[in-house]
Amino acid sequence: MNETIVKTVQVEKRSDGIAIVTLNRPEAANAFSKQMLSDFRQVLFDLKVDDDVRVVIITGSGEKAFCAGADLKERKGMCDAQVKQAVRNIGSVVKAVEDLPQPTIAAINGVAFGGGLELALGCDLRVGATEAKVGLTETSLAIIPGAGGTQRLPRLIGLGKAKELIYTAKRLNVEEAVSIGILEYAVPRSELLQKALGLASAMAKNGPLALKQAKIAINQGIQVDLATGLKIEELAYDALISTEDRLEGLKAFAEKRSPEYKGQ
Numbered sequence: 145m146n147e148t149i150v151k152t153v154q155v156e157k158r159s160d161g162i163a164i165v166t167l168n169r170p171e172a173a174n175a176f177s178k179q180m181l182s183d184f185r186q187v188l189f190d191l192k193v194d195d196d197v198r199v200v201i202i203t204g205s206g207e208k209a210f211c212a213g214a215d216l217k218e219r220k221g222m223c224d225a226q227v228k229q230a231v232r233n234i235g236s237v238v239k240a241v242e243d244l245p246q247p248t249i250a251a252i253n254g255v256a257f258g259g260g261l262e263l264a265l266g267c268d269l270r271v272g273a274t275e276a277k278v279g280l281t282e283t284s285l286a287i288i289p290g291a292g293g294t295q296r297l298p299r300l301i302g303l304g305k306a307k308e309l310i311y312t313a314k315r316l317n318v319e320e321a322v323s324i325g326i327l328e329y330a331v332p333r334s335e336l337l338q339k340a341l342g343l344a345s346a347m348a349k350n351g352p353l354a355l356k357q358a359k360i361a362i363n364q365g366i367q368v369d370l371a372t373g374l375k376i377e378e379l380a381y382d383a384l385i386s387t388e389d390r391l392e393g394l395k396a397f398a399e400k401r402s403p404e405y406k407g408q
C-alpha cells in the first residue's frame with residue numbers, strides 16, 4: 145500500500161489497483177479552497193498517467209461533508225475578475241476528474257452541495273451514505289452552478305427534474321437522489337467505503353484498457369447522434385483488438401481460469 149499526503153487531498157494507492165482520493169478539509173466541509181484545488185489538480189495529473197491505478201474512488205474526510213462546493217469564505221473577498229477565475233478553476237478540476245481515463249466512483253460520505261455535487265456528477269458512478277444530502281444549491285446564493293452542473297445534471301436525470309432541482313436549490317436526501325437517478329446506491333455510512341470498494345473491485349479485475357475504451361465510447365457517444373456514437377464505439381473497440389489482454393481473455397476462457405490482465 146502506497147500512501148501520500150498532498151496537503152488538502154489525500155491519496156491511497158492500494159495494491160489491488162484501486163486509488164482512494166480523500167478531500168481533506170473537514171473543518172471547512174471539504175469546500176474547494178484555492179489550495180485544495182491546486183492539490184487536487186496535482187493528484188489528478190498523477191493518477192491520469194499511473195497505469196497501476198485501474199479505478200479511482202473519490203470521497204471526503206469527516207462525517208459531515210463530501211464537499212460543500214466553492215469556498216464561500218475565500219469568495220467573499222474576491223473582485224469580479226477573481227470570482228470568474230475561481231469558478232473556472234473549479235470547473236476545470238471537475239472536468240479533469242471527468243477526463244480521468246479510469247472509471248471513477250464518488251463515495252458521498254456527507255453533504256454534496258453546489259460544486260460538491262458537480263464534482264460527483266463528473267464521476268462515473270455515485271454511491272451515497274444514507275446520512276448524506278445532495279443538491280445544486282447555487283440559485284439560493286443568487287448564482288448558478290458553474291462547474292458543469294447545468295450541463296451534467298440534465299444529461300443524467302433529464303431536463304424537467306434537473307430544472308426543478310436547480311431552480312428550487314433543493315437539498316435532497318439520498319433516497320430521493322437514488323429514485324431520480326442522481327445516485328446509483330445509498331448505504332449506511334459505515335458501509336459506504338465497502339460498497340464503493342466492492343464496485344471498484346468488480347471493475348478492477350476486468351481489462352484495464354477495455355475499461356478506458358468503454359468510458360471513452362460512453363462519454364463521447366452520449367454527446368452525439370447514434371450513427372456517430374456507433375462509429376465512436378467501433379474505433380474504441382478497434383483500439384483493443386491488437387492488445388495482449390484480449391488474447392489473455394480468450395486464453396483464460398479456454399483454460400477455464402481467471403484472466404490476468406496487464407493493461408497491454
Ligand SMILES: CC(C)(COP(=O)([O-])OP(=O)([O-])OC[C@H]1O[C@@H](n2cnc3c(N)ncnc32)[C@H](O)[C@@H]1OP(=O)([O-])[O-])[C@@H](O)C(=O)NCCC(=O)NCCSC(=O)C[C@@](C)(O)CC(=O)[O-]
Pocket residue numbers: 171172173175208209212213214215216217218230231234255257258259260262281282285287288289290291293
Ligand atoms: C455544509 C453545511 C451543510 C454544513 O452545515 P452544518 O453542519 O450546520 O455546519 P456549519 O454550517 O457550521 O459548517 C461547518 C464549517 O464548514 C464551513 N463551511 C461550510 N460550507 C462551506 C463553504 N462552502 N465554504 C467555506 N466554508 C464552508 C462553515 O463555515 C463552518 O466553519 P466555521 O464557520 O465553523 O469556521 C453548510 O455549511 C452549508 O450549507 N454550506 C454551504 C453549502 C453550499 O451551498 N455550497 C454551494 C457553494 S456555491 C458553489 O459551489 C458554486 C459553483 C462551484 O457551482 C460555482 C462557483 O464557483 O461559484
